Amino acid sequence: xxxxxxxxxxxxxxxxxxxxxxxxxxxxxxxxxxxxxxxxxxxxxxxxxxxxxxxxxxxxxxxxxxxxxxxxxxxxxxxxxxxxxxxxxxxxxxxxxxxxxxxxxxxxxxxxxxxxxxxxxxxxxxxxxxxxxxxxxxxxxxxxxxxxxxxxxxxxxxxxxxxxxxxxxxxx
Amino acid sequence: xxxxxxxxxxxxxxxxxxxxxxxxxxxxxxxxxxxxxxxxxxxxxxxxxxxxxxxxxxxxxxxxxxxxxxxxxxxxxxxxxxxxxxxxxxxxxxxxxxxxxxxxxxxxxxxxxxxxxxxxxxxxxxxxxxxxxxxxxxxxxxxxxxxxxxxxxxxxxxxxxxxxxxxxxxxxxxxxxxxxxxxxxxxxxxxxxxxxxxxxxxxxxxxxxxxxxxxxxxxxxxxxxxxxxxxxxxxxxxxxxxxxxxxxxxxxxxxxxxxxxxxxxxxxxxxxxxxxxxxxxxxxxxxxxxxxxxxxxxxxxxxxxxxxxxxxxxxxxxxxxxxxxxxxxxxxxxxxxxxxxxxxxxxxxxxxxxxxxxxxxxxxxxxxxxxxxxxxxxxxxxxxxxxxxxxxxxxxxxxxxxxxxxxxxxxxxxxxxxxxxxxxxxxxxxxxxxxxxxxxxxxxxxxxxxxxxxxxxxxxxxxxxxxxxxxxxxxxxxxxxxxxxxxxxxxxxxxxxxxxxxxxxxxxxxxxxxxxxxxxxxxxxxxxxxxxxxxxxxxxxxxxxxxxxx
Numbered sequence: 001x002x003x004x005x006x007x008x009x010x011x012x013x014x015x016x017x018x019x020x021x022x023x024x025x026x027x028x029x030x031x032x033x034x035x036x037x038x039x040x041x042x043x044x045x046x047x048x049x050x051x052x053x054x055x056x057x058x059x060x061x062x063x064x065x066x067x068x069x070x071x072x073x074x075x076x077x078x079x080x081x082x083x084x085x086x087x088x089x090x091x092x093x094x095x096x097x098x099x100x101x102x103x104x105x106x107x108x109x110x111x112x113x114x115x116x117x118x119x120x121x122x123x124x125x126x127x128x129x130x131x132x133x134x135x136x137x138x139x140x141x142x143x144x145x146x147x148x149x150x151x152x153x154x155x156x157x158x159x160x161x162x163x164x165x166x167x168x169x170x171x172x
Numbered sequence: 173x174x175x176x177x178x179x180x181x182x183x184x185x186x187x188x189x190x191x192x193x194x195x196x197x198x199x200x201x202x203x204x205x206x207x208x209x210x211x212x213x214x215x216x217x218x219x220x221x222x223x224x225x226x227x228x229x230x231x232x233x234x235x236x237x238x239x240x241x242x243x244x245x246x247x248x249x250x251x252x253x254x255x256x257x258x259x260x261x262x263x264x265x266x267x268x269x270x271x272x273x274x275x276x277x278x279x280x281x282x283x284x285x286x287x288x289x290x291x292x293x294x295x296x297x298x299x300x301x302x303x304x305x306x307x308x309x310x311x312x313x314x315x316x317x318x319x320x321x322x323x324x325x326x327x328x329x330x331x332x333x334x335x336x337x338x339x340x341x342x343x344x345x346x347x348x349x350x351x352x353x354x355x356x357x358x359x360x361x362x363x364x365x366x367x368x369x370x371x372x373x374x375x376x377x378x379x380x381x382x383x384x385x386x387x388x389x390x391x392x393x394x395x396x397x398x399x400x401x402x403x404x405x406x407x408x409x410x411x412x413x414x415x416x417x418x419x420x421x422x423x424x425x426x427x428x429x430x431x432x433x434x435x436x437x438x439x440x441x442x443x444x445x446x447x448x449x450x451x452x453x454x455x456x457x458x459x460x461x462x463x464x465x466x467x468x469x470x471x472x473x474x475x476x477x478x479x480x481x482x483x484x485x486x487x488x489x490x491x492x493x494x495x496x497x498x499x500x501x502x503x504x505x506x507x508x509x510x511x512x513x514x515x516x517x518x519x520x521x522x523x524x525x526x527x528x529x530x531x532x533x534x535x536x537x538x539x540x541x542x543x544x545x546x547x548x549x550x551x552x553x554x555x556x557x558x559x560x561x562x563x564x565x566x567x568x569x570x571x572x573x574x575x576x577x578x579x580x581x582x583x584x585x586x587x588x589x590x591x592x593x594x595x596x597x598x599x600x601x602x603x604x605x606x607x608x609x610x611x612x613x614x615x616x617x618x619x620x621x622x623x624x625x626x627x628x629x630x631x632x633x634x635x636x637x638x639x640x641x642x643x644x645x646x647x648x649x650x651x652x653x654x655x656x657x658x659x660x661x662x663x664x665x666x667x668x669x670x671x672x673x674x675x676x677x678x679x680x681x682x683x684x685x686x687x688x689x690x691x692x693x694x695x696x697x698x699x700x701x702x703x704x705x706x707x708x709x710x711x712x713x714x715x716x717x718x719x720x721x722x
Contacts, residue, residue, distance in 0.1 A: 015294075022294055022295060023295075056480075059476060063473035064473050066473075067472075067473055069298070
């Protein structure tokens with residue numbers, strides 16, 4: 001199994017997420033994460049989809065997705081030519097005697113403390129998923145109480161923009 | 173000019189050239205029906221049940237090539253459409269379904285007869301809409317028709333809340349926008365030409381896409397230039413004339429032995445608008461062994477979906493053939509055609525013509541012509557019709573292929589008959605007929621010249637056949653212990669009823685049936701253990717075709 005990152009511009013309308021997630025469910029695509037966000041154009045949202053699968057599954061997923069009327073543009077993020085980011089918030093057990101160790105780790109990973117209570121702190125970190133995985137591994141022994149990852153989002157480098165691609169539905 | 177939403181809907185339907193509607197009124201479509209009444213120019217066919225209306229609109233679309241339109245009220249009216257919409261979706265039939273819904277203010281409150289029909293039909297429509305703003309109504313209706321017909325055709329649903337139907341909005345007439353068929357990129361054809369030139373034994377498989385694209389004439393030319401035999405999938409029947417010597421008949425689970433043999437021997441397969449369904453391809457891995465598979469399809473997602481192909485061209489079939497034909501040289505494959513002709517002769521010589529259904533369906537030819545629509549339900553009778561009714565022209569064999577919807581037939585036949593204005597034949601079974609026989613009243617009230625041949629074996633024949641072959645003859649729930657008197661049933665509905673009880677009845681009864689101006693139901697008594705052969709068991713390869721029962 002390989003991992004693929006697909007980015008898509010979709011209509012910013014109610015029901016679009018249902019159409020996309022429903023398609024994944026009924027065609028049996030195995031999705032690791034799906035991240036939806038606003039874009040520079042208020043009529044469009046951007047979806048970043050991480051797929052677990054093989055090349056044939058990837059081809060089917062992109063083609064089936066492209067057939068949805070509300071999916072406007074779609075592309076496979078190129079591993080070497082894209083910026084990938086994910087944000088993690090993690091609430092970790094931090095009694096006074098452990099706190100300084102956690103602060104050291106946080107500095108190494110360039111994470112931020114965004115909340116502090118007598119027994120816990122919340123750390124925020126942004127980066128590529130493997131950096132987040134590494135960070136989680138290191139702080140796990142201190143006791144992770146709760147965490148939230150946003151899922152991956154990506155942009156391609158250079159002057160190429162997703163919006164410049166053709167819409168399959170306009171080609172037919 | 174300011175018009176109500178309901179009036180705008182009627183105007184938009186007329187913009188699209190719609191003149192026939194199928195449907196059933198109800199609380200949330202009262203305004204639409206009032207607008208239809210006031211307009212007075214649209215033919216509305218009232219069915220007994222919304223499912224029948226959906227199948228009728230689908231049958232209308234398949235027989236005429238125009239968009240079928242069905243209207244239903246919210247809640248149960250809308251959910252009753254679902255099977256019909258899914259049937260159209262699986263067979264790429266252009267359909268626009270219009271449903272009413274509760275007012276926008278009442279949406280999401282579990283109001284009376286409220287259902288999320290857009291949510292329900294998401295997986296079985298090309299696209300669907302809930303119109304929540306009157307200004308969106310006209311553009312949405314136009315887009316719905318456009319999408320239903322663009323590229324690979326299919327159903328689109330528009331859900332219109334009741335307040336949108338009564339609100340007023342500025343309306344300006346617009347001409348219907350026709351999509352331009354997807355053109356072929358010249359570079360894509362080079363590989364096709366090379367593969368065709370190299371092929372010694374090419375086989376063309378025609379699918380439903382050839383009919384959707386209107387490619388029949390060029391398909392015939394293509395076969396004549398290649399000198400290649402042609403097989404058809406169930407959805408492709410009629411795309412190529414059955415009487416042509418190069419035609420081998422149906423291919424797949426109940427395809428001809430000649431098709432199976434030609435397929436085994438072929439070194440190249442040209443799949444034209446067919447999607448390698450499991451009912452055609454069987455063993456998907458063995459399917460392509462030792463062959464160059466060339467696929468022409470308008471839907472990119474069909475390429476490599478079920479069977480990986482060597483060369484694919486994604487465009488409208490007719491456009492592909494138009495671009496390809498002038499560049500092909502007349503091939504010389506007389507030996508290959510001789511070989512496939514010999515397969516046909518062998519099959520004909522060994523054919524068991526004792527089946528009553530065969531006798532009835534072959535006698536049918538004396539009473540019908542190449543333009544008679546033949547509609548079927550689903551099961552044994554469907555396969556027999558596909559095998560024995562020689563379909564010469566596109567849009568004249570109408571059957572639920574992908575979804576295999578029992579109960580499709582009567583509604584679809586009503587739509588096909590109303591759409592073509594021709595005497596229409598429905599071949600059905602006693603299982604299927606019982607599912608939606610209520611539509612007999614529709615055929616009667618519309619005075620439709622419909623000849624219904626009901627293959628009566630007192631069983632769910634196709635399921636029974638599988639029980640015979642694969643379940644040790646344990647006939648669980650497939651023997652119909654029913655006492656329905658079809659002749660009296662037909663008469664109770666105001667139709668004519670007749671019976672074919674034996675061979676001697678066939679000609680006189682058919683003659684009388686086809687002389688009737690209105691609907692006739694012919695109860696054709698056939699054997700409970702009659703089987704559909706040949707058969708390739710599910711998931712098996714073409715080598716494993718059964719031509720006789722073991």
